[in-house]
Amino acid sequence: MASAAGEEGTVRFGIIGCAMIARKLSRAIGLAPNAAVVAVGSRSLEKSRRFLSDNGLDAAAVAAYGSYEEVLSDPRVDAVYLPLPTSLHLRWGVAAAASGKHLLLEKPAALCAADLDEILAACDAAGVQFMDSTMWMHHPRTAAMRELLSDPVRFGKLRTVNSIFTFVAGPSFLENDIRVKPELDGLGALGDVGWYCIRGILWAVDYELPESVVALRHPVTNAAGVILSCGASLVWKDGQTATFHCSFLANMTIELTAVGSAGTLHAGDFVIPAEERSAAFSFSSCAEFSDLHTSWGPLPSRHVVSSGLPQEAQMVAEFSRLVGGIRGAGGKPEKKWPDITRKTQLVVDAVKASIERGFEPVVVGS
């Protein structure tokens, strides 16, 4: 049974879990021109119903379920957005794919690459699209930055990248949030904000995996051993390097700096633009000292890229476009997205392994 919306090419989403981030995605699905929420499931029917009313979803058009299974059994649901704690991604990601649902999975994608591979294998077997919910990838600013990074004259060859994503988690977060609970989001700050730092670095090197990763000593963990703050360095065989720092314990800072043989790119809010409808970055190229080295230039120029839709709605629209291509024209899932997810997870795993092995260099798996 297809809804009228479905017949017109709209991808019908079921949301599994009512986390705060699900509110953001519910809004994004509503904003995307080719997507609609048709079902919400949580462990409690009451919670699902409250989610509908809290988020302006029409109870006549959107089913509220008291279990995740019911979302997966609903034939109206084309795709699932899964913002459950990371420890549940394996079970419910595989179940969604096995039910023939396309999968938009919240990050971190999995607790480890082995788990992720099971999810990806299930998606593969079912022929459904997989994408992780790394929203900034879909902002038009990201494409504008890529254009400059790819320019052999203005940027040249990448030499080094630094990324920082930190924010101050308040006392309640540090006590109660799933991201500090070993049984829920065991990767802590590394899986949450570190995921973005690593993705930013991989994006800058055009997804070439580093040779090895070394975690920085003295990561901060909570009493349960969950990472609250850590960092690492990454190296490539040809001398490219990257470093990052991620933390729940420092003022909100979201930086990506990529330095090439001829250019320098800097974005001070690359993961979440400080303003919703436009985002900036700075770029300099072929800068030189003045005579006597008393000044230098040209100074970085500021580029502003506006976005008709918020980046999370751009993401939903792109995911839905891919789903539409599979459903309508019998196309194949786009492999680019699971590939990028897997590389990100491999680096996350390597950082974690380096910490566990006493900050030894860890060769990044493949």
Place this chain on the structure above:
Amino acid sequence: MASAAGEEGTVRFGIIGCAMIARKLSRAIGLAPNAAVVAVGSRSLEKSRRFLSDNGLDAAAVAAYGSYEEVLSDPRVDAVYLPLPTSLHLRWGVAAAASGKHLLLEKPAALCAADLDEILAACDAAGVQFMDSTMWMHHPRTAAMRELLSDPVRFGKLRTVNSIFTFVAGPSFLENDIRVKPELDGLGALGDVGWYCIRGILWAVDYELPESVVALRHPVTNAAGVILSCGASLVWKDGQTATFHCSFLANMTIELTAVGSAGTLHAGDFVIPAEERSAAFSFSSCAEFSDLHTSWGPLPSRHVVSSGLPQEAQMVAEFSRLVGGIRGAGGKPEKKWPDITRKTQLVVDAVKASIERGFEPVVVGS
């Protein structure tokens, strides 16, 4: 024999060596209200004379010498500015101090801390002021940034620092410059631009030495083994971290980012302001996500600090003020400056040692 200028409190400089950087300092000494160039010495009298005419120095007031010794023997010379290649710092730094000359020493201060200690001991024995020529320390912007970093409410406790200093050395530099010659400036990019990165990091942590340093794998060296590009991570026992990258092989980038528990400081030209008479930095404090995490703020605010004198002239003025205090009032040399130099050198040494020991962690000496 004291010149009229000397009697009025002007510190009379002898410049030893006619490197490009000496032109910048000659101008700075002229601009500083309490300093004057009275002698220039190089291995060739002709070169010294040309330096005078090229730099608008009056041959009637400034002696041109065909040796370094003559500068040190000139009783009119109160202080020496020494921009010779690093491998000559030990010999001529010690000789300057032994001649009773105050010493403004170009960076990197020495090839290793053991050499530096001999220079500092000679300065100590002679009761002369020592300062290395790290100009940005003396820009009023640096004091303004320090004020914010010291603010327990707006910045809080420092968590992490990243610093980058790179520029593109052209073919002639990579072939001929003293900074790529093992027998002249054997520390290469680490001693040149890396010095500034390390100083920036130490400045941000208020000069607390890190516990250990790990160099990043795959530094780039030339055929003679001199570092053209490298990086390292630094950690402190309480979990503070820092990373840096320095290079002769990447677009000019001069970054210092310090993230604290409550604030973030960023300067995009901290070593050499892009414009001579004013310099900017950005600062944000207590930034938070909006509802649904679709934006965040407050955005970093931009602070502009103007400088009546270029930073190198500010440095000369401060050095001369200290020299004047010793000479006039029988004061003691200011220990702060040699202490900071020594800490910087210790970290430089540790990075070099880590590279030589296969990227092992190296405990920073004291």
